[in-house]
Amino acid sequence: MGKHSTGKYAKGRKEKVIALIAIVLVFISIITTVVIISLNNNSREIERVFNETFTALKELDKEKVNKYMDYDKLISSLDEMILENPEDTELEKELF
Numbered sequence: 001m002g003k004h005s006t007g008k009y010a011k012g013r014k015e016k017v018i019a020l021i022a023i024v025l026v027f028i029s030i031i032t033t034v035v036i037i038s039l040n041n042n043s044r045e046i047e048r049v050f051n052e053t054f055t056a057l058k059e060l061d062k063e064k065v066n067k068y069m070d071y072d073k074l075i076s077s078l079d080e081m082i083l084e085n086p087e088d089t090e091l092e093k094e095l096f
Contacts, residue, residue, distance in 0.1 A: 049068060056064035065071040 053065060053068045056062075062071045065074075
């Protein structure tokens with residue numbers, strides 16, 4: 001066998017392999033952490049949008065609702081009577 005397979009050269013190679021494995025494991029754990037945090041933030045964003053939308057519907061804030069959906073289309077799908085009398089907000093309050 002050659003001089004690289006035994007002795008001081010073999011010990012240095014093992015240390016390099018162990019260091020490389022440690023670096024790869026750290027890199028994988030960092031990527032996993034970033035992915036988990038990103039997914040968690042996305043679910044919080046979805047929850048925030050739903051809460052804002054339904055709160056705006058509850059408060060009859062048409063401008064906020066129109067950011068996420070067409071308020072008039074939503075109302076017309078529920079009851080066309082609301083669109084005939086836009087001043088009658090009591091019916092809208094009862095629906096939401």
